Amino acid sequence: CSDIDECSEGTSGCNQLCSNTLGSYTCSCHNGYELDTDNHTCIDIDECLTNNGGCEHTCVNTNGNYYCLCNYSYVLNHDRHQCDDVNECANGNNACNHICINTIGSYYCDCNSGYHLISNQRYCIDTNECSTNNGGCQQHCHNTVGSYYCSCWSGYYWDTTTNRCEDRNECSSSYSNRCYQNCHNTEGSYYCSCRTGFRLSYGYRCYDINECASNNGGCEQHCKNTDGSYYCECNVTDGYALDGDNHGCSRNCSTDPLVCQQVCHSQNDLLNCSCYPGYRLSDDGRTCEKIYFCSENTTNCNQICTNMNNSFICSCNDGYELQNDNATCQGNAYTL
């Protein structure tokens, strides 16, 4: 008798591979399969059940084989088992607006200085630094796209020594203030004033006060306005002179010697003239004219009248004698 080759006759019943032996045969399977307990049927090996099939992340069993899968953001290594991180940032089309930072298994976005991420964590918008603590600025804070800057209020300047906004002394130079006359510096500003005799206008101009426009400047007679002051004048032609208070006017004999030619009497600005003996006041009330008694028919000299300094005397012709009345002449019979 001779051996029957069950494998070539198709009578072995082996599911996959058949090996003839002397007087018998054995079944075997392809890789990825194993013989079932009947020693004829081949069933799939679930490689994932052992050490996850060697897969780093996920093992997927298939009929006769298996394969590995990687989590999101990983790619399968060439060894088909390990998972390598994907560097999303290496792609120029990454989703980050400014800066992409790769991490193992993921990535995140960041922004350039002066910007911050919006809620989608990808796009960057300007940070308004001024909205927080005034940007750290002492006075003005100005937000700009991607940055910000500080400045000082009007009336202040940036002092590079103190690194602070310091008050500008507008009064230190006539070019830095508008004051016509006096300038007063204040913190953050300044104000103007005027000298006595001037009034402030528009906060910086100084105009002369016309003191004469009000109550004649207090002057009794004439008021003369000047730039920054005024003065009083009196009617000098009428003999008035300024009083010691520089406002009142009064006259007396010493203020106008022209009033009276000879003798002056004054009382309450009234001047009265009189004349020396032998003179009389003229009709003008101030000049004096000499009295020639003998030619005025006011004397009663009988014969000869002689003017004296401030009087007259009578005398008689030869052969006459002045009588006791000092006027009448009577013939002297005894001398004839």
Ligand SMILES: [Ca+2]
């Ligand atoms: Ca399998």
Ligand SMILES: [Ca+2]
């Ligand atoms: Ca900004």
Ligand SMILES: [Ca+2]
């Ligand atoms: Ca100032």
Ligand SMILES: [Ca+2]
């Ligand atoms: Ca004036």
